[in-house]
Amino acid sequence: MIKKIRQMFISSFRARLMINVLVSYALAYGVNFIILYATQNFKFLHTNFTTDNLVSSIIILVLFIFFFFRLTDITLRYINYLSERIQEVSYGNYEIYCQIKYDDELGMLAANINALACILKEKEEESAILKENERLAYDAERNAENQKNELISNVAHDLRTPLTTIIGYLELIKDNSNMPVQDIQNYATIAYGKSRRLQTMMDDLFEYTKLDQAEVKINLAAINLSELILQITDEFYPSFQDHNIVPVVIIRDQNIFVEGDGQLLARVFDNLISNAIKYGYDNSELKVEVVPEKDEVSIKVINQGDTIDQADLPYLFDKFYRTDTSRSTSTGGTGLGLAITKHIIEMHNGSILVTSHNNVTTFVVILPRIQGEM
Numbered sequence: 001m002i003k004k005i006r007q008m009f010i011s012s013f014r015a016r017l018m019i020n021v022l023v024s025y026a027l028a029y030g031v032n033f034i035i036l037y038a039t040q041n042f043k044f045l046h047t048n049f050t051t052d053n054l055v056s057s058i059i060i061l062v063l064f065i066f067f068f069f070r071l072t073d074i075t076l077r078y079i080n081y082l083s084e085r086i087q088e089v090s091y092g093n094y095e096i097y098c099q100i101k102y103d104d105e106l107g108m109l110a111a112n113i114n115a116l117a118c119i120l121k122e123k124e125e126e127s128a129i130l131k132e133n134e135r136l137a138y139d140a141e142r143n144a145e146n147q148k149n150e151l152i153s154n155v156a157h158d159l160r161t162p163l164t165t166i167i168g169y170l171e172l173i174k175d176n177s178n179m180p181v182q183d184i185q186n187y188a189t190i191a192y193g194k195s196r197r198l199q200t201m202m203d204d205l206f207e208y209t210k211l212d213q214a215e216v217k218i219n220l221a222a223i224n225l226s227e228l229i230l231q232i233t234d235e236f237y238p239s240f241q242d243h244n245i246v247p248v249v250i251i252r253d254q255n256i257f258v259e260g261d262g263q264l265l266a267r268v269f270d271n272l273i274s275n276a277i278k279y280g281y282d283n284s285e286l287k288v289e290v291v292p293e294k295d296e297v298s299i300k301v302i303n304q305g306d307t308i309d310q311a312d313l314p315y316l317f318d319k320f321y322r323t324d325t326s327r328s329t330s331t332g333g334t335g336l337g338l339a340i341t342k343h344i345i346e347m348h349n350g351s352i353l354v355t356s357h358n359n360v361t362t363f364v365v366i367l368p369r370i371q372g373e374m
Helices: 002-011 013-041 049-090 105-175 181-212 225-235 237-242 262-279 337-347
Strands: 221-224 246-251 257-260 285-292 296-304 351-357 360-368
Touching (some): 013 049, 049 105, 105 181, 221 262, 225 237, 225 246, 225 285, 237 246, 237 262, 257 360, 262 337, 262 360, 337 351
Parallel strands (some): 246 285
Antiparallel strands (some): 285 296, 296 360
């Protein structure tokens, strides 16, 4: 019986009010009965019947109101609790949680407050994500604009120097009709060399643009990396002799295969060996080492030269980046060679890294390896 009454008390707001009314009336009537019994038996008061009924009614009413408010105070405290939680939600605190004490309308209200707080929290998180995405999109757009301006500035700077030299020597030849043939030949040779350099720079620029915009189609095939490295190294022997560089090629397996585009991979190692000669010391050793592992192969190009500053290492593969602050083009290229190299390696699902210390610089290319010919 008590369990059923308790179930009614928590499952229906109307039933709870009715129970409060009945209990309050029963308590008021019981207390009034005790008071009347005391006054009649112990003769504390001497009143007539009409007066007794009036006093009894007043006592019952007062006691009923007193007990009713005391019993409903439990519900009122819970309503105040819910009101405070709603106010916290209105202030933007979506972390609150209402305890659900009843299964009635108040319990439903508490559940709705929890659901509302959860929905508003999700909306706030979505709004924050949208704002962050907008910020990232704005930053990306601004970065693209900066890169475009940087591209124009760098291209203009790199093309202006050889172009100015070419124009200068051609003007000397044009304006001096009596110039000795030997001088004309010397000036023409210089202008031709600068023109070739200009052509190389333009080729690098167009190649990088194609790679950056994914316009290059990869012709995948099984490539014997060991043979490719040997072939490219042989092609550099005239340069090795010009700089008195001793090449050391270490290949631990003559049949190391990777899946890739032979021409693109050849460009990678051509760039790395060319840079090693260009920036390495004359009368030194240049080492190319191929280290096979189970699922990948590492190709190391090691040269002896000035140590690259550690602050420059993370930016070596950025386009137009040069370690020389003067942007001298006497030894440096377009600043695109390593950027092109990194693009090609990433197109082959590989990676590249560089270390430099104690006058030894090492570029390491890591490519996925395949077992045997495909």
